[in-house]
Amino acid sequence: MKRLASLTELSSRPEPFDIVIVGGGASGLGAAVDAAVRGHSVLLVEQSDFAKGTSSRSTKLVHGGVRYLKQGNVSLVLEALRERGLMCRNAPHLVHSLPFVIPNYHWWEGPFYGIGMKVYDGLAGRLGLEPSRYLNREDVIELLPNIEQQDLTGGIIYHDGQFDDSRLAINLAQTAAEKGAVVLNYVRCAGLIKEGPHVAGVKLQDAETGEEAAVRAKVVINATGVFADEVRRMDDPQAKTMLSPSQGIHFVLPREFLPGDTAIMIPKTDDGRVLFAVPWHGRVVVGTTDTPVENASLEPRALEAEIEFIFTQITRYLTRDPTRADVLSVYAGLRPLIKSDASSTAALSRDHLISISDSGLITLAGGKWTTYRKMAEDVIDHAEMIGALDHRYCATHELKIHGAEVTEAEASHLHYYGSDAPGIRALIQNDPTLGEVLHPKLEFLKAEIIWHVRHEMARTVEDVLSRRTRALLLDARSSLEAAPIVARLMAQELDRDTSWEQAQVSSYETLAKGYLLPA
Numbered sequence: 410m411k412r413l414a415s416l417t418e419l420s421s422r423p424e425p426f427d428i429v430i431v432g433g434g435a436s437g438l439g440a441a442v443d444a445a446v447r448g449h450s451v452l453l454v455e456q457s458d459f460a461k462g463t464s465s466r467s468t469k470l471v472h473g474g475v476r477y478l479k480q481g482n483v484s485l486v487l488e489a490l491r492e493r494g495l496m497c498r499n500a501p502h503l504v505h506s507l508p509f510v511i512p513n514y515h516w517w518e519g520p521f522y523g524i525g526m527k528v529y530d531g532l533a534g535r536l537g538l539e540p541s542r543y544l545n546r547e548d549v550i551e552l553l554p555n556i557e558q559q560d561l562t563g564g565i566i567y568h569d570g571q572f573d574d575s576r577l578a579i580n581l582a583q584t585a586a587e588k589g590a591v592v593l594n595y596v597r598c599a600g601l602i603k604e605g606p607h608v609a610g611v612k613l614q615d616a617e618t619g620e621e622a623a624v625r626a627k628v629v630i631n632a633t634g635v636f637a638d639e640v641r642r643m644d645d646p647q648a649k650t651m652l653s654p655s656q657g658i659h660f661v662l663p664r665e666f667l668p669g670d671t672a673i674m675i676p677k678t679d680d681g682r683v684l685f686a687v688p689w690h691g692r693v694v695v696g697t698t699d700t701p702v703e704n705a706s707l708e709p710r711a712l713e714a715e716i717e718f719i720f721t722q723i724t725r726y727l728t729r730d731p732t733r734a735d736v737l738s739v740y741a742g743l744r745p746l747i748k749s750d751a752s753s754t755a756a757l758s759r760d761h762l763i764s765i766s767d768s769g770l771i772t773l774a775g776g777k778w779t780t781y782r783k784m785a786e787d788v789i790d791h792a793e794m795i796g797a798l799d800h801r802y803c804a805t806h807e808l809k810i811h812g813a814e815v816t817e818a819e820a821s822h823l824h825y826y827g828s829d830a831p832g833i834r835a836l837i838q839n840d841p842t843l844g845e846v847l848h849p850k851l852e853f854l855k856a857e858i859i860w861h862v863r864h865e866m867a868r869t870v871e872d873v874l875s876r877r878t879r880a881l882l883l884d885a886r887s888s889l890e891a892a893p894i895v896a897r898l899m900a901q902e903l904d905r906d907t908s909w910e911q912a913q914v915s916s917y918e919t920l921a922k923g924y925l926l927p928a
Contacts, residue, residue, distance in 0.1 A: 410586045412866050415593050416615070419452065425625035426452045426591075428792050429611050430632055431598045431640055433457075434464035435574075436761075436773050437632035438581040439785035440792075445588035446808060447789065447801040452624060453582075453590060454613060456597040458872045460578035462707060463634050464778065465876050466742025468659065468697055469689050471496050471504055471570030471779050475674070476683050478529055485760055487532050489779045493570045494536025496779070500577060500810040502827030506538040507571040507687070509674045512549055512556055512564045512726065519543060519563055522676065526567045541567035552671045555727050566671075571687065574778060575876035576825055579865050583811035594866055601629065601643045601770070608644060608768045617868070628796030630788060631772040635705035635745045644770045651764065652774060654704075654743045658711040659696030660719055660926075661738040661882055662731050667693040678722045686723060690822070691852075692737060692883050695723050702743065709741040710923055736926040738885040747775045763788055769795050782806075822852050826860075833860050847891040853878040858895055862902040870895050870913040871920055885924035892917045 428444050430437045433455025441453040455461070473490035474482075496504045511526075513519050526541035542565070549556060549564040586592045595616040602610035602623060610625035631640040641648040667673065667686050675684040680699060687694045698715040716739065724730040747762050761776035761784045773788045786803045793800045812827025823830040836856040837844040843856035861867035861877040873895050875881040880888035896910040896917075903909075 410583045410592065410864060410866050412593065412595075412868070415586070415591050418591050419593070419624070420622065422591075425610065425627055426450045427627050427796060427798055428452075428630060428789075429454070429624060429626035429628075430630045431611065432630075432632035432634060432636075433459040433578075433582065433592075433594060434462055434632070434634050435460070435578065435581075435778050435781040436634065436776060436784055436788075437630070438578055438585060439781040440630055440632055440773065440788050441585040441590045441592060442581055442588065442808070443782075443785040443789045443803060443805050444792065445585050445590040446804050447793075448589075449789075449793075449798060449801075451585065451590035452626070453585065453592045454596040454598060454611070455594045456616065457707060458594050458868070458876060459582050459866075460575040460876055462636075463742045463744065464578055465575035466657075466659075466740050467574045467778055468657075468685055469571055469574060469687060469694055470507075470685065471572050473529060473533065473569070473779070475525070475529065475676070478525060478532075479676075483532070486529070488783060489777075490529075490533040491536055492780050492783055494533065494538075495782060495806060496572070497538075497570055498536075499808060500572070500580065500813050502812050502815055502824060503577050503580065503810075504570055504572040506568045507672055508539075508552075508566055508568055508670070509672045509685075510544065510549060510552055510556075510564045510566050511674050511676055512553070513562045514560045516562065519565065522565045526565050529567065538568035538570070541565060552669060553673060554668055555666060555729050556673070557726050557728055570779075571672075571689065572778075573690075573825055573879065575879070577778075577810070579877065580811040580827075582866070583864075584808070587811060592866075595868055598640065598643075601640075603768065606768055608766075608770045626796075627798060628792045629770055630792060631770060632788075634774075635743045637745065637772050637774050641764075641766065641770065641772055644766050644768050648766070651748060651762075651772070652745045653748050654702050655746050656700045656702045656709055656712070656715070656741055656743055657697035658715045658719065658739060658741045659694050660723075660731070660736050661740075661884075662693040662695060662735055663737065664688065664691055664693060666727065666729065666731055666735070673726060675722065675726060678718075680718070684719075684722050686726075690879055690883055695719060705743055708920065708923065709743055711739045711741045711926075715741075716926065733926050733928060738882050738924045739926050740882055740924060745774055761787070763791050765791065765795060771795060829860070829864070832864070833857060836860065847878075847880070847894055848887045850884055850887040851878075851880050851891060853880060853891075855894070855898060858898040859902060862899055867899070868903075870899065870917045873899065874917065874921075881921055881924055885921050889918060889921045892921075
């Protein structure tokens with residue numbers, strides 16, 4: 410996946426694309442893979458980097474949604490559990506089963522949550538993970554040594570999926586490219602092309618060079634997440650607001666706050682949400698909140714009230730309570746929640762929505778990472794109809810994602826690269842200095858940076874430290890100290906000068922400071 414080759418292919422293409430997708434998060438990338446596998450000609454453009462927004466800021470879980478089961482939304486849970494199973498099967502290098510414990514502090518919680526989790530297991534069917542079971546008090550303490558023990562009576566253990574969200578996004582982009590799609594980051598949709606009343610393409614601008622282009626298409630899909638209303642108003646300035654963004658934040662803590670490989674699920678917080686404490690990449694992710702916000706931003710910031718909320722909730726369940734000084738990183742993401750009256754003009758499918766304007770612009774909104782594949786299937790079915798394209802079978806149920814075909818076990822963190830790991834090791838064999846880590850507190854290697862630039866379309870220091878590796882989330886301060894090394898390696902690969910290096914480091918420092926929790 411090389412950006413220059415994609416730009417060349419785009420500029421030399423004489424005929425319209427079948428489908429142009431605006432947005433390079435989970436929804437857009439999933440749609441690009443689906444459409445390309447069906448044999449349609451596809452262009453996907455992303456104004457920033459792949460998964461820059463919501464799709465890199467999740468709780469890192471692939472789940473059926475225990476809270477949806479509690480709400481009685483069985484159809485949504487069925488769909489999500491099926492998709493969870495498919496993700497585990499089709500991207501095993503990134504998606505795996507993880508045990509969760511629901512600690513019980515009242516006599517009724519054991520049977521109440523135990524029955525619920527048995528229903529959860531049953532709904533998963535043949536694509537289920539391991540069965541849930543009851544735990545006594547000693548079992549819970551053995552699995553969760555830092556759990557609050559006062560009044561603890563036992564617990565329930567169940568299994569759900571865990572993944573690396575932005576790494577999956579990169580692999581989806583690679584999969585789409587391998588199947589024939591033209592995939593580009595840092596290309597902005599600056600407007601829509603109209604033929605009479607109908608949308609017939611997009612106006613693009615390369616964020617790096619400023620060059621502009623007009624690209625025609627039989628159908629355009631708006632998959633821009635929390636920014637979907639902005640694209641809809643390019644089509645119709647009077648379009649009513651469809652989305653109501655909600656912010657969720659997460660803390661990342663050192664592993665000693667949750668030793669072992671078992672997560673905690675707190676089924677009900679003060680605001681009624683579920684709270685998780687999840688082991689991930691040798692750290693612990695704790696979240697999330699649910700705070701309505703007025704405006705969407707590419708870099709949302711945690712609010713003080715959200716920070717205090719998570720501290721209040723998690724300290725009730727731990728014997729050693731984290732302090733602000735313990736937090737390695739705090740990140741925020743925006744959920745593109747659908748307004749309650751939006752379904753009157755759109756086709757609502759469980760928790761995602763497909764809206765078709767009078768001009769034929771298709772907007773895909775809502776949803777979650779777990780159901781990205783089903784969302785893609787639904788929206789491409791609609792695109793074939795709106796664009797008068799041949800209807801073709803969706804074959805993504807059994808499609809292995811790039812990196813999935815692993816031939817041998819990889820003991821290090823390089824297993825997240827799947828079948829690409831030998832390529833990174835080959836770089837180190839050719840130049841042993843590339844086997845050095847970027848920072849003593851980070852496991853990432855210099856060779857990975859070279860790989861990101863050559864094969865994963867990384868263009869900035871942020872791309873590497875935030876999304877190709879997860880250094881920014883795992884230890885924001887250490888990632889700041891690693892930024893100059895990353896900039897130097899990238900400058901050599903991209904043929905940039907020292908002023909570019911300095912500008913990149915400065916830009917990254919400004920960004921990363923927003924992930925540090927104020928004392």
